Amino acid sequence: MKRKNYKYERRNEDVKRALSVLIRDEIKDPRVSPMTDVTGVDVTPDLQYCKVYVSALGGEEALARTIEGLKAASGFLRRELAQTVNLRHTPELQFIPDHSIEYGARMDALIRKVQEEDAKHHSEDEASLEDMDVSEASDAANDSGTETQE
Secondary structure, three states, X not given: OOOOOHXXXXXXXXXXXHHHHHHHHOXXXXXXXXXEEEEEEEEOOOOOEEEEEEEEOOHHHHHHHHHHHHHHOHHHHHHHXXXXXXXXXXXXXXXXXXXXXXXXXXXXXXXXXXXXXXXXHHXXXXXXXXXXXXXXXXXXXXXXXXXXXX
């Protein structure tokens, strides 16, 4: 397997940037969510195919509709891509749903929830320790008072 070099990565970034602008500014299909993001692009070395990883906010239904709309507009996107990015061949676009943003948001929510619960338990533990310190101090005062009486 051939190792990817800087040239391939630069080409992928150029295609990603161009597709992001095209999807945001030029696509008028109502199926395509306005909150669509191109999260990654992988152009094959022979420039025949391009996997476009797409994420859309709004759940699974919005992502499915967005992919459907992008597939319908793939000819337009391919033609516009040929005009904006200088490639020998314009690759065939394959749109693949990417769930990484939703996964990251869900993980962030879970981490935040655990942190809040931890802070709540930590404050309860401190409050119980303070109560114990107060009762131990009063016990110590009572003990010292009984020692002086003897």
